[in-house]
Amino acid sequence: MNKWLAALVVATLVVAGGLWFTTRQVGEQAGAPQPAVRDSVVIGMALEPPGLDPTIAPAAAIGEITHLNIFEGLTKIRENGEVAPLLAQSWTVSPDMKTFTFKLLKGVTFSDGTTFDSADVKYAFETYGGEKSTNKRKAVFANMASIETPDADTVVIMLKSADPQLLFSLGENTAVITAPESAATNATKPVGTGPYVLQDWVKGDSVTLVASKSYRNPSAIHIRTAKFRFISDAGAMVTAMLAGDLDAIPIGITGENVAQFEQDKRFRVTIGSTEGETILTINNKRKPLDDVRVRRAISYAIDRKAIIDGVNSGYGIPIGSWIPPHDPAYVDMTGRYPHDPAKARELLQEAGVSNLVLTLKLPPPAYARRAGELIASELAAVGITAKIENMEWAQWLDGVFKNKNYDLTIISHVEPNDYVKFADPNYYWQYDSPAAQALIAKAGSTLDKDERIKALQDLQRLLADDAVVGFLYNLPRIGVYKAGLTGFWTNAPIFVNDLSAVSWQQ
Numbered sequence: 001m002n003k004w005l006a007a008l009v010v011a012t013l014v015v016a017g018g019l020w021f022t023t024r025q026v027g028e029q030a031g032a033p034q035p036a037v038r039d040s041v042v043i044g045m046a047l048e049p050p051g052l053d054p055t056i057a058p059a060a061a062i063g064e065i066t067h068l069n070i071f072e073g074l075t076k077i078r079e080n081g082e083v084a085p086l087l088a089q090s091w092t093v094s095p096d097m098k099t100f101t102f103k104l105l106k107g108v109t110f111s112d113g114t115t116f117d118s119a120d121v122k123y124a125f126e127t128y129g130g131e132k133s134t135n136k137r138k139a140v141f142a143n144m145a146s147i148e149t150p151d152a153d154t155v156v157i158m159l160k161s162a163d164p165q166l167l168f169s170l171g172e173n174t175a176v177i178t179a180p181e182s183a184a185t186n187a188t189k190p191v192g193t194g195p196y197v198l199q200d201w202v203k204g205d206s207v208t209l210v211a212s213k214s215y216r217n218p219s220a221i222h223i224r225t226a227k228f229r230f231i232s233d234a235g236a237m238v239t240a241m242l243a244g245d246l247d248a249i250p251i252g253i254t255g256e257n258v259a260q261f262e263q264d265k266r267f268r269v270t271i272g273s274t275e276g277e278t279i280l281t282i283n284n285k286r287k288p289l290d291d292v293r294v295r296r297a298i299s300y301a302i303d304r305k306a307i308i309d310g311v312n313s314g315y316g317i318p319i320g321s322w323i324p325p326h327d328p329a330y331v332d333m334t335g336r337y338p339h340d341p342a343k344a345r346e347l348l349q350e351a352g353v354s355n356l357v358l359t360l361k362l363p364p365p366a367y368a369r370r371a372g373e374l375i376a377s378e379l380a381a382v383g384i385t386a387k388i389e390n391m392e393w394a395q396w397l398d399g400v401f402k403n404k405n406y407d408l409t410i411i412s413h414v415e416p417n418d419y420v421k422f423a424d425p426n427y428y429w430q431y432d433s434p435a436a437q438a439l440i441a442k443a444g445s446t447l448d449k450d451e452r453i454k455a456l457q458d459l460q461r462l463l464a465d466d467a468v469v470g471f472l473y474n475l476p477r478i479g480v481y482k483a484g485l486t487g488f489w490t491n492a493p494i495f496v497n498d499l500s501a502v503s504w505q506q
Contacts, residue, residue, distance in 0.1 A: 064496065
């Protein structure tokens with residue numbers, strides 16, 4: 001009997017204290033403690049999303065929780081920016097880039113048990129491009145002339161204008177597939193095809209996801225429970241990480257804390273790039289900000305190096321226009337407005353502006369609050385008083401972003417290819433330039449790569465000359481993780497936490 005027991009291999013799962021243990025052999029190893037298989041993670045986030053449906057609201061925090069976890073799109077953007085299949089297993093594109101034919105995965109279901117098929121894709125994209133849509137990439141879907149579904153596994157999209165970026169756009173969180181049966185309640189009760197479902201949302205505290213029982217590939221998922229904790233105060237975020245209350249902070253640690261975590265063997269630090277243009281947004285329709293001389297004066301007043309040093313301890317690349325430094329179309333426009341307070345005062349005098357008082361409304365992220373104090377001081381040096389108003393995230397989204405009730409604000413725009421917003425006169429910076437609109441239209445429709453790059457480079461020069469916003473720096477992605485936790489991205493072509501790639505090293 002002892003020999004038989006020594007040779008017996010079993011696969012018994014024992015639940016103890018909420019953790020799973022695996023017993024592989026009994027006999028000689030019987031009674032020996034078995035290591036716990038770690039299958040949960042607690043993630044720190046600075047901002048709480050206003051809802052959980054990324055197709056109806058602009059906040060990047062929505063996608064950080066739900067994209068690739070609850071919701072999936074036809075394509076998937078990888079960390080290196082490449083596009084890979086997801087709900088679409090393959091596709092073909094016509095030479096004129098106006099007809100895209102997708103072959104869908106078979107046997108996929110939504111987490112509520114309903115079947116995923118081509119009708120869902122048609123419904124989703126027509127909704128996102130419809131008259132009542134609030135999708136921040138509405139133009140991508142409005143460009144779809146027709147969507148045909150010859151069978152349950154095939155979708156044919158015909159465009160009004162060629163779109164060389166469509167496959168990438170369909171991998172963003174704005175293009176995830178939602179079903180008509182659940183779309184109305186996705187903001188609070190999200191239903192998708194992804195590997196996770198919402199367990200609970202404790203407002204003001206956390207969102208918890210658990211592995212979906214209906215996911216098509218359950219063996220690929222190592223993390224069974226993921227809690228996203230909302231900690232708006234940067235100091236409190238660091239304290240929680242050091243205390244062991246958090247396992248990961250994918251973004252949100254400032255440069256001043258990097259050395260502290262790098263010197264602590266309990267943690268691993270990564271430093272990567274993002275698509276995040278951090279800017280001092282200027283309301284172009286507010287007087288006297290509608291005068292380009294005043295906007296240029298503000299740009300001359302800004303000391304980018306001092307802001308990068310003061311906000312991120314030197315982490316961050318200065319920018320002088322829109323398009324991140326790692327993009328092939330990037331043009332270095334940082335020399336257009338060197339720090340020159342005398343020139344700023346001269347332009348204000350030329351514009352007939354004196355004793356200017358402006359509101360500077362700041363959202364919760366630490367980079368915005370810290371940069372706000374520095375910029376207010378720099379503006380004061382040229383005769384502009386910036387009255388700081390700190391706002392909660394929901395207040396900022398409603399008052400600043402939606403209703404445009406502000407003079408100045410500071411924010412990082414993290415979506416790729418979001419230069420298209422400069423073609424929208426109703427976007428919250430309210431910039432209306434036919435020249436910019438023409439360049440953006442050309443960049444979005446030309447099939448010639450060199451012509452596209454030239455259009456984008458001309459756009460960058462125009463935006464800098466018009467001083468549309470105060471360009472500050474490219475937002476770095478500084479991540480801190482407990483040792484042994486792997487799978488989070490270092491670089492961020494999009495802001496996402498793909499939990500299916502995350503695991504603990506045993």
